Amino acid sequence: MDNNYSLHQPGLEPCLDPCLNNTSPCPFRIINGACLATIGVMGIMLSLCVVGMIASRIVKLPERKSLFILNVATNDVFLSILGAMRGLGLAKNLVSYQDQEGEPTLICQIYAVVSSLFKNNLSWVLIPLTVDRFVAVVFPTRYTAWMTRRTCIILIATPWSLLVLLNLYDIISVLTGYVKLDYDTYQHRCMYNERRKTIEPLVLLLIPMVTICLLYLAMFTVILRHKIKSSRFFISTSAIILTGLLSTVPEILFSTFKVETSYEVFMIFGVTFFYINGVCNPLIYLGTHRKFQRQMLTSQL
Numbered sequence: 001m002d003n004n005y006s007l008h009q010p011g012l013e014p015c016l017d018p019c020l021n022n023t024s025p026c027p028f029r030i031i032n033g034a035c036l037a038t039i040g041v042m043g044i045m046l047s048l049c050v051v052g053m054i055a056s057r058i059v060k061l062p063e064r065k066s067l068f069i070l071n072v073a074t075n076d077v078f079l080s081i082l083g084a085m086r087g088l089g090l091a092k093n094l095v096s097y098q099d100q101e102g103e104p105t106l107i108c109q110i111y112a113v114v115s116s117l118f119k120n121n122l123s124w125v126l127i128p129l130t131v132d133r134f135v136a137v138v139f140p141t142r143y144t145a146w147m148t149r150r151t152c153i154i155l156i157a158t159p160w161s162l163l164v165l166l167n168l169y170d171i172i173s174v175l176t177g178y179v180k181l182d183y184d185t186y187q188h189r190c191m192y193n194e195r196r197k198t199i200e201p202l203v204l205l206l207i208p209m210v211t212i213c214l215l216y217l218a219m220f221t222v223i224l225r226h227k228i229k230s231s232r233f234f235i236s237t238s239a240i241i242l243t244g245l246l247s248t249v250p251e252i253l254f255s256t257f258k259v260e261t262s263y264e265v266f267m268i269f270g271v272t273f274f275y276i277n278g279v280c281n282p283l284i285y286l287g288t289h290r291k292f293q294r295q296m297l298t299s300q301l
Helices: 027-055 063-087 090-095 106-124 127-138 140-146 149-166 168-175 183-226 232-256 263-275 277-288 290-298
Strands: none
Touching (some): 063 106, 063 127, 063 263, 063 277, 106 232, 127 140, 127 149, 127 232, 149 183, 232 277
């Protein structure tokens, strides 16, 4: 579920915590919400342009590259939708929906599952791009044999399958109409959620980040040793991966290592900055690929 930051810390203004009172929002909340909503809307439009141009073959790329970029761009679209919803205050309304008995409603559960899937996939969605460039740089003679269409699909499908498994309990609840649980089932679900909270930061954030860093270390070692000239696609994918990692670092610090900070710092770097990929990635395509430059400047999408 979309987490609200705990503001019960000394020195913070109580008006910054929506859970503490019902007064009108502070100026910072309004400005930050407007920025986040703007980033979300821009990310939706730009990422949809990328998806549309690749899916319709307006921009023709090799199949492997098309699959990987489509995977990232599709995740960016839904991530940008979540960012826009949060910036407009819709996410807060959804997660606060409760029935008369104080339990989350179906719409709350749907939002929680969708949010968990696409936000937690931000790091893993970069793995296929990294593996593709790793094989191309370190094992260039075997690239065609190893990076087949089947391999690409497996690389893309594995993170999504992992996320579905981690959210399986919530997904079943949504598909079954969020039926009322008896006491034993409820206790089992609570234990499952507690275990998931312990596993998720490690599996969804730290492991993919460390994997990407190790693979890039190996790539740069080969590039510097053999003085290999970097291709345009390598530069663009590296920029996409770097942007994704940088936007994930604050989330790791705040959620995994429990770094305490002020509300303003958390909202800027832990929330707003997290959703910036949907804007940055299409601009990276535009800046590094001439095909995207021609089409995005002339397209009426």
